[in-house]
Each structure stands twice: as structure tokens, then as C-alpha cells.
Amino acid sequence: AQSVTQPDIHITVSEGASLELRCNYSYGATPYLFWYVQSPGQGLQLLLKYFSGDTLVQGIKGFEAEFKRSQSSFNLRKPSVHWSDAAEYFCAVVKMDSSYKLIFGSGTRLLVRP
Amino acid sequence: ETGVTQSPTHLIKTRGQQVTLRCSSQSGHNTVSWYQQALGQGPQFIFQYYREEENGRGNFPPRFSGLQFPNYSSELNVNALELDDSALYLCASSFSGGDEQFFGPGTRLTVL
Numbered sequence: 001a002q003s004v005t006q007p008d009i010h011i012t013v014s015e016g017a018s019l020e021l022r023c024n025y026s027y028g029a030t031p032y033l034f035w036y037v038q039s040p041g042q043g044l045q046l047l048l049k050y051f052s053g054d055t056l057v058q059g060i061k062g063f064e065a066e067f068k069r070s071q072s073s074f075n076l077r078k079p080s081v082h083w084s085d086a087a088e089y090f091c092a093v094v095k096m097d098s099s100y101k102l103i104f105g106s107g108t109r110l111l112v113r114p
Numbered sequence: 115e116t117g118v119t120q121s122p123t124h125l126i127k128t129r130g131q132q133v134t135l136r137c138s139s140q141s142g143h144n145t146v147s148w149y150q151q152a153l154g155q156g157p158q159f160i161f162q163y164y165r166e167e168e169n170g171r172g173n174f175p176p177r178f179s180g181l182q183f184p185n186y187s188s189e190l191n192v193n194a195l196e197l198d199d200s201a202l203y204l205c206a207s208s209f210s211g212g213d214e215q216f217f218g219p220g221t222r223l224t225v226l
Contacts, residue, residue: 100208104156
């Protein structure tokens with residue numbers, strides 16, 4: 001069955017430091033992968049997506065993610081974190097059967113130290 | 115272009131009651147998906163509607179039901195509310211499933 005694992009529940013980084021959020025997926029075929037961000041009291045905003053092609057994907061707000069099939073990973077990175085990046089981050093994989101549903105990980109909460 | 119909107123923002127109900135949540139999809143979108151996000155967890159798929167028909171359902175009991183209207187807006191109905199139904203309910207719209215689902219801000223349901 002398709003699943004997504006985000007091993008880190010919380011991550012704290014200093015403002016200006018680099019960031020990497022981990023995501024591992026389980027999927028039989030080539031996965032469609034997403035990263036979403038959720039600020040307190042708000043819905044989910046898409047940061048980036050991977051369907052095929054170049055394994056390094058650029059997104060909004062300076063984020064990027066790299067698809068590594070051999071490691072079943074799709075880690076999110078940012079070279080320099082801003083205080084406004086503090087939020088909850090969710091990795092998701094699409095499961096396609098009769099519908100087109102997103103299977104989410106449990107999320108990683110990012111805290112940014114001034 | 116109007117984004118996905120949901121109403122109400124917050125709702126408090128008691129166990130055993132029924133609730134209806136509403137979602138207006140983004141302009142041009144014909145598919146609506148509903149997700150339940152319990153505190154501290156990722157969203158879980160409830161069901162999806164495409165052109166007024168349910169075309170997929172997650173692991174939720176039948177007391178969770180929905181509708182999609184000709185204008186592609188949607189309702190989520192939950193009967194016989196239980197304490198565990200307390201969660202943020204998210205609606206997402208897309209075009210024919212599509213490659214991106216656009217999420218609304220959610221409805222926070224509290225069951226006492």
C-alpha cells in the first residue's frame with residue numbers, strides 16, 4: 001500500500017541556516033510526489049511537485065526537492081531559512097485508482113530560531 | 115480568480131448531532147476532494163466528487179457522506195457525531211483530478 005513517512009516530527013533551525021526535511025515513500029510505480037506547507041489556521045499551499053523528468057525540482061519560496069528512486073526519498077531543501085518559513089510541512093504521494101487522492105505523511109513542524 | 119472557500123470557519127457540536135460543511139471550488143474546477151486532519155496528523159482522504167458523482171472513498175464510515183452540486187460546490191455531511199470526529203476538515207478542488215489540488219482554509223469542527 002502506498003504510504004509516506006516523515007521521520008522528523010519537529011526540526012529547529014536558526015534563521016539563515018540551511019534546511020532539509022526528509023520524506024520517504026512507498027509506492028509500486030513511479031510516484032507523483034508533492035510538498036505542501038501549512039501555516040497555523042490556514043489550509044495547505046503547494047510548494048512543489050514531481051511527476052517525471054529532472055529529479056531536482058524547484059518550487060516556490062526558494063524551496064527545492066530531489067527525487068531519489070534508489071532511496072525512495074523526496075527530501076525538501078532550502079539554502080537559507082527565513083523566520084516566515086516556520087510552519088508545518090507535509091509530503092504527499094498521489095494514489096490513483098477510481099479517484100486521484102493524496103496520501104500524506106504525518107508532517108514535520110519547522111521552528112526557526114532568530 | 116476566486117480560490118477555494120469553506121464555511122463555516124469553526125463549528126462546535128455535541129456528540130450524536132449532525133453537521134454539514136460547505137466548500138466552493140475554484141473557478142473552472144470540476145472535482146472536489148475532502149480530507150480530515152486530526153490534531154498533529156496529516157490530512158486523510160475522505161472522498162472525492164467528480165461531476166456530481168462520488169468517484170472514490172477513503173476508510174471512513176457511511177455516516178460521512180457528501181454531495182456535489184451542478185456549480186461544483188460541495189457539502190460534507192457527518193451524522194451521529196463522535197468525539198473523534200473533532201478535526202480540521204479540508205476541501206480541495208482540481209480539474210478532473212488533475213495534477214494539483216487547491217486547498218481551502220478548512221473548517222475546524224469540535225465535538226463535545
